[in-house]
Amino acid sequence: MLKRVFGFFSNDLAIDLGTANTLIYVRGKGIVLDEPSVVAIRHTTGMNNKQVLAVGGEAKLMLGRTPGNIQAIRPLKDGVIADFNVTEVMLKYFIRKVQENRFLRPSPRIVICVPCGSTQVERRAIKESAMGAGAREVYLIEEPMAVAIGANLPVAEPTGSMVLDIGGGTTEIGILALGGVVYSQSLRVAGDTFDESIINYVRRKHGLLIGVATAERVKKDIGTAWSKSERLETDIKGRDLAEGLSRSLVLTSDELYDAISDALVAIVHAIKVALEQTPPELAADIADKGMVVAGGGALLRDIDKRLMEDTGLPIVIADDPLTRVVRGCGRALEEMEVLGDVFAHE
Amino acid sequence: MTESKPKLSDADASPPHVGPGNRLAKARSVLGMSTDEVAAELRLSSRQVMALENGDYESLPGPTYVRGYLRNFARLVGLPVDEILAAYVEQTATAEAVVPVSPPVERQVKSSDRHVKLATYVLVVVLAGLVVAWWQSRQQETASSLDIVAAAPQESIASGPELATATQGPAEFAAAADAATETPPSATDGQSPDAQTDVAVAPETAMPAPPPEARLILRFQEDCWTDIRDGREERLVYETVKAGSTRALAGVPPYSIFLGNARGVTIEYEGRTVDLSPHVRGVFARFVLGESPERG
Numbered sequence: 001m002l003k004r005v006f007g008f009f010s011n012d013l014a015i016d017l018g019t020a021n022t023l024i025y026v027r028g029k030g031i032v033l034d035e036p037s038v039v040a041i042r043h044t045t046g047m048n049n050k051q052v053l054a055v056g057g058e059a060k061l062m063l064g065r066t067p068g069n070i071q072a073i074r075p076l077k078d079g080v081i082a083d084f085n086v087t088e089v090m091l092k093y094f095i096r097k098v099q100e101n102r103f104l105r106p107s108p109r110i111v112i113c114v115p116c117g118s119t120q121v122e123r124r125a126i127k128e129s130a131m132g133a134g135a136r137e138v139y140l141i142e143e144p145m146a147v148a149i150g151a152n153l154p155v156a157e158p159t160g161s162m163v164l165d166i167g168g169g170t171t172e173i174g175i176l177a178l179g180g181v182v183y184s185q186s187l188r189v190a191g192d193t194f195d196e197s198i199i200n201y202v203r204r205k206h207g208l209l210i211g212v213a214t215a216e217r218v219k220k221d222i223g224t225a226w227s228k229s230e231r232l233e234t235d236i237k238g239r240d241l242a243e244g245l246s247r248s249l250v251l252t253s254d255e256l257y258d259a260i261s262d263a264l265v266a267i268v269h270a271i272k273v274a275l276e277q278t279p280p281e282l283a284a285d286i287a288d289k290g291m292v293v294a295g296g297g298a299l300l301r302d303i304d305k306r307l308m309e310d311t312g313l314p315i316v317i318a319d320d321p322l323t324r325v326v327r328g329c330g331r332a333l334e335e336m337e338v339l340g341d342v343f344a345h346e
Numbered sequence: 347m348t349e350s351k352p353k354l355s356d357a358d359a360s361p362p363h364v365g366p367g368n369r370l371a372k373a374r375s376v377l378g379m380s381t382d383e384v385a386a387e388l389r390l391s392s393r394q395v396m397a398l399e400n401g402d403y404e405s406l407p408g409p410t411y412v413r414g415y416l417r418n419f420a421r422l423v424g425l426p427v428d429e430i431l432a433a434y435v436e437q438t439a440t441a442e443a444v445v446p447v448s449p450p451v452e453r454q455v456k457s458s459d460r461h462v463k464l465a466t467y468v469l470v471v472v473l474a475g476l477v478v479a480w481w482q483s484r485q486q487e488t489a490s491s492l493d494i495v496a497a498a499p500q501e502s503i504a505s506g507p508e509l510a511t512a513t514q515g516p517a518e519f520a521a522a523a524d525a526a527t528e529t530p531p532s533a534t535d536g537q538s539p540d541a542q543t544d545v546a547v548a549p550e551t552a553m554p555a556p557p558p559e560a561r562l563i564l565r566f567q568e569d570c571w572t573d574i575r576d577g578r579e580e581r582l583v584y585e586t587v588k589a590g591s592t593r594a595l596a597g598v599p600p601y602s603i604f605l606g607n608a609r610g611v612t613i614e615y616e617g618r619t620v621d622l623s624p625h626v627r628g629v630f631a632r633f634v635l636g637e638s639p640e641r642g
Binding site: 151152153154159289290304308312315317318 | 407410
């Protein structure tokens, strides 16, 4: 009852609860929050032995640099909740942050996206964690649908649209028509997999241990998805496996391409499977229009050229690919009446 | 290649309303590529490439796709992507304004709207005002009940010296009464007891509205159940009064008095000790003291 009363004063929120970053879009205001999905927790003795130390960007700086009693956690893994309580704390913090100047603390309606491959249990977990964070109503939307709406594709029309969202934890492939998902596939190969592949490659090839943050930085700086890309170089520092001392190394983009090519092959294979499963009329539409790519993976250098070469489809990188999902959630919320029932059901 | 440079700069110098298609077509021809070659590179059909070059966006799927195609095309022919996209936006801005993407949705009243905010604040202020008013009225109620409790001992203290002055210096009283009633000095002639009655009467004539109050002092030597009401039927005492205490009462005569233990009490009325013996029945006494002001 109180929630409903406060709801009158609330702004509705759209949340992209991603493995790597959480974005919040406020109805009528746009994207107001973009923070890493990281929570730092301090373990103390006593009754309440877990204290939240930092959330978001501040906590991300602590990843891999914490003393024994502090733990920096990424509460989401592969697009779904790995630690329910910490996710709830994080959501609560973010929601409060975007509403901090409010006179009354309202309970908003929230749209959250979920990976299309998530199970009922995982969806229920996300829904309840948003409820626990103070939502009045929670709507779930599948990520491919959110991307398509966010990229302004004609999802409600009788024409096929294909989207690829390479996020932090999952890669989502979706084929949509008439406001529904015709085919969708969620692949647990994405940005984090690239980072892990780079770490493994550098360890195997050069005998050097590097951290996740370093791997992510080189991926962003010189990483490429195409074998014919311009060659770039960068310095990295890490710990030598044999000597145990720190050592620096020059990595080239060719090496990075080698490192992540397995993951890329997996993604390309999933796209091909999706095209095989698509009804012919929709496949014709998609071949004509192409595929829209969003998510952090769309920022990987020359990914469009690689995908064009391997799939034969025209590839369109969405503008501002990192925010397409949350924009789609926001638009779904704002134009609920126009777009119809685009939300996922448990 | 030397020729191509001036051509490219020509394309750069061309006015923006020409659109991105022309620049792309020029750059393509400078590179010596055919539309089919470009189409093969971009995995598009040559019809789509022609449409891009001619600015025929109607035949293309939609703005998101067109932007993507233009971006890829610009990168292929080596033109700055941002400029091409900006030119596209400029060209289509007017067209988009005419055709809304979605039917205009009736604007929903939101909490961030100024008038809603204002109304909320007004409501909150009014509510806060009501709460404060209620609180203050409650405070006053409790304060007035406290006043009643506090008034009794004060009166008993104040009445002593006052009465003493009344008996000792009637002249002063008379003078005060003169000032109030502006009666001729004849009043001062009346000494001792007369002066007192004058004093008692004088305010009555001056202010007829409130009934005059006559003082009643009870001194308790023993515990005694006491029930005293004044002429307005107002209950002045209704309890067992402890031995050794003194009660000074002010009310409108006549007082109807009931004493449970009449022997333990002495009563002073209007400065004179009242003889209780005629009223005592057994241990208690019930009697009426004083006369109503109408009759007096």
